[in-house]
Amino acid sequence: MSIGYKIRKFFSNHVETKDRHEDKKLQTHYYKASKDSVMKVIETYFQSKDTYSINAVSKEHGEISATTKKGKRVFVVATIIMVRPYHTAVDFSVTTESLLQIDFGHSSKVIQELYEHMNKELQLITEH
Numbered sequence: 001m002s003i004g005y006k007i008r009k010f011f012s013n014h015v016e017t018k019d020r021h022e023d024k025k026l027q028t029h030y031y032k033a034s035k036d037s038v039m040k041v042i043e044t045y046f047q048s049k050d051t052y053s054i055n056a057v058s059k060e061h062g063e064i065s066a067t068t069k070k071g072k073r074v075f076v077v078a079t080i081i082m083v084r085p086y087h088t089a090v091d092f093s094v095t096t097e098s099l100l101q102i103d104f105g106h107s108s109k110v111i112q113e114l115y116e117h118m119n120k121e122l123q124l125i126t127e128h
């Protein structure tokens with residue numbers, strides 16, 4: 001990771017995951033599961049946390065959006081795409097609402113927490 005990326009990440013209020021992300025922790029995760037089961041894990045996670053409130057669930061588009069009710073205001077969009085049978089990609093987009101448009105890495109930490117939970121619930125595919 002370059003110094004420039006680290007500075008941008010620290011002073012930004014928005015982070016997205018992608019396949020070839022500079023930060024390995026923020027690369028797209030692939031799971032050996034169906035799209036529906038992955039969506040259920042994410043939906044259950046948000047429902048089980050009293051800090052989150054689900055805004056919308058679109059099974060057709062493979063998206064779930066949620067916001068926090070307590071603490072720092074965070075808006076999360078989870079995108080779930082079944083690449084092939086039992087090979088499902090999960091990406092997150094997280095924006096932290098703040099006056100200065102700076103979250104000091106909070107958005108990145110939210111994504112890492114989400115992936116950690118999913119890695120416990122589903123089988124991660126390391127090669128794709």
